[in-house]
Amino acid sequence: MNSMQQSIALGPLGFSIGQLLIVAAFCIALVVGALLGRRHRIPVVDTLLTLLLLALAGARLLFVVRHWSSYDGIASIVDIRDGGFDPLAGLMVGLAYALWIMWRHPLQRVPLAGALFAGTLTWGVLAGPLMLMETTARPLPDTPLASLDGAQTNLPSLAAKEGKPLVVNLWASWCPPCIREMPVFEQMQEEAEDITFVFVNQGEDTRQVERFLAEHSLELENVLLDARNTLGEVTGSMAMPTTLFYDADGQLNNTHFGELSRATLLSGIEKLR
Incomplete structure (x- = not known):
């Protein structure tokens, strides 16, 4: 729904x-x-x-x-x-x-x-x-996603495995703001060990995503594919980039539309803590 x-x-x-x-x-x-x-x-x-x-x-x-x-x-x-x-x-x-x-x-x-x-x-x-x-509780959507090696997964499964709050970034390789904010996420991923970062690509295939990561020398964990843009539709997030902040109980805590800086990313993470 x-x-x-x-x-x-x-x-x-x-x-x-x-x-x-x-x-x-x-x-x-x-x-x-x-x-x-x-x-x-x-x-x-x-x-x-x-x-x-x-x-x-x-x-x-x-x-x-x-x-x-x-x-x-x-x-x-x-x-x-x-x-x-x-x-x-x-x-x-x-x-x-x-x-x-x-x-x-x-x-x-x-x-x-x-x-x-x-x-x-x-x-x-x-x-x-x-x-x-x-003000209405909005849990993690169970939209089917795929890892770069083809394994099927979803956000609730990942949250259960990690046991930490999730920061979910919806992005695409053709999106300039997405490209500009990726180094911020890469650095924060290393610093904030109490947060799980997930990067859900919207509408592109494995080859496109891997080429993008290599071209920009990005080392990101939890890069997932959403070939049909289903997650964006389910969460009502039609513009990219969009970043969704879920607490440890899997409830949506905050949403940031548009490009993030280190300051705005930290602000969202602080609310999760």
Whole structure:
């Protein structure tokens, strides 16, 4: 039985449903802010855009501070493709800025409050099913998989054998973000001995995968094949790369869509511990 879809792929780009819901909610806030601003003859769209930028900056800054040792320079800090954000920090920064604006500019209070209420309401209504899904226990799927030597296996069997939390990466050799994050996984596989890493290739055969590993000089354990992309369908993960974090009881703890950095991988592992 398929899981609710958690991500979508648009050509080479992948987006989580959660990200798209946030974009939709902010667009609603902009529309409502523009309409109320016109009625009250006070523009608030620029304020909303500034609020968004400050919230993103705050969320990124706190995440980087928390994982400072995992970043090796300015380039990696500003590379937000790894999805390293602290949502609570972003929320607090955005709320603080909105309250400050309302205090300093009373004329913006009604249109700005209306826009934020509309955006929050939109997000709440649309995200409800997603949040309900997140709170529902989702065990390891028993999708049939194959090792590179042709042996049949599945994730529950591997989890039972290892007796440790599983980090499952869905990838393909044609996916640039997958290629960029592989060295991070290779290094973490050596360091985190209390975690079992599994690399499930989507839709390619043994020859393609072995050629890819040799070309990039990668030494990875637990490389498995999912020739029909069944695992991605079952977990609702249609975009690659996707990384699934399962605890020692085999329950899904967290999902990361898109490229991982060392910091975001460590963040996911910390939640398993």
